[in-house]
Amino acid sequence: MSTYSIRDLEQLSGIKAHTLRIWEQRYTILSPDRTDTNIRTYGDEDLKRVLNISLLKDHGYKISEIAKFSTDELNREIVKISERHLSYPDQIQALTIAMLDLNEDRFEKIISTNILQAGFENTMINIIYPFLNRIGTLWVTGSIGPAQEHFITNLIRQKIIVAIDSQIGSPTSSGKKYMLFLPEGEFHEISLLFAQFIIRSRSNKVIYLGQSLPFNELVFAHELYQPDYIFSVLTTVPSNHEVQPFVNRLAGAFPNTQVLLTGYQVVGQDITPPDNTIIINQITELMRIASN
Template identity: 40%
Template sequence: MADFKIKDLAILTGIKAHTIRMWEKRYGLLEPERTSTKIRSYCDQDLVRLLNVAILYENGVKISHIAQLSEAEIIEKVKKIYDVDGSSSAVVSLLVQSMINVDCQSFERILNKAITKEGFETVYRNYMITFLERIGVLWMVGTISPLQEHFVSNIIRQKLIVEIDRLPMVKKRRVDAVLFTPEGEFHEISLLFYQYILKKRGFRTLYLGVSLPITNLKNHLSIIHPKNIVVSLVSGMSKDQYRSFIDQLLVEVNLPSFLGGSIVDKFGLPEHDIIFPVKDWIGE
């Protein structure tokens, strides 16, 4: 059982911390434990309840009415919103619930239904990015367990690989882009999505996966002869390490390079005529 702080609930539900406090005080919506220093502490059940409340609230149900409902009535209304009304606003919250409960069948059912309804690219851009951002923050600080993070990451990774495999082979003589993560970077989901988008748009790609030493790439450039480089940087780098990686990329590879990921968002890109944000190629 996890021990969530109020800021964790705010990240996972999208409800601001001061709103959660107000709902507790005015409606008794949650009854958290408190530490000896009066800091609120929430359990898995508190998080799941608030996720369901958020779904109802975002779909126009007044909080004063929600507070009067039993747990079973809340769940029934959430089920109706998702199953009958076809609400898309519930997708991220329900995915988070499935992750907390380590419920593989529920997670896949929600994801598959959204993909069937809206298409894979739309689902990834509209839901998966938000979901991964929410759990990524908490995984980094240890609130979400590695088991929960690995459970959902591997399902998403499998979905991406299946969607990539469904795309027709691109028949071009020259490789448009080589895709990889730097040495020591093992987060692959964003890179797989870049691969999916580029292949879907008719570019020929060479997917080299995670933790590739730049020197190794340099030694094979004359054989591969790619036009561009695409790199995903998600975690495990200080600002100095990030800058050092870019410097090495410029010296040893010296090709137009498209960079994306939370490290790029955090530290920004240097001004250089062959370094670009990956969104310039694949879109937002």
């Protein structure tokens, strides 16, 4: 069971700590424990309740009305709202609750509805990517555990693979050749998989080499395939002081290939890209390159 401060609840729900204290006193909607120094601490059920309340309030429910709901009644109201066409922040909030509850049915309903209404690519850009950013915040603050993170990211990964397998059409003669990989020790595959979807959907050829590829194997595959572009996502590796040498090594090993890099380790960092290297700051930049 995780423990949260009132500031954690504020950050995760968007409801001010001052407001939460008033609700706690007036409506007894939260049941915090107290430390020896009388500081409030909250548990998993408190977090889920606050997230649910935030979603209901955004849809016109009054806090005095919400406070009267039992847990089952609160959940039923959330399901009703989730079946409507929600705004993007609402969808992300609903996905967060599904993750915390390990609720695959709710995840499936939210994502399938959005794909049907807006298409897979728009669903990824407007809902899944912001949701992944929220997961990162929850992970850093200790708000979710490995089971919840693995549960939701594996569901997202499955959705992308199905979308890739469902793509219709073949590369055109004018399509470029892309080689996609993650460096050795890197296992965060969702962004790489979505990049594969984007590149293939624009009639390009893709060789997907996947997770944790040793550098010598990348060199071997490059000699065999001779791609126009190499694309990778650097999320956790290399370590900070090794990123620039790794970028330089990539660019130097493949001087006649355009190297495209994204991920936490390079975006917004003090990385100097060599002449044949581009740092992809937004997914729309990859879409533009793949379209050309």
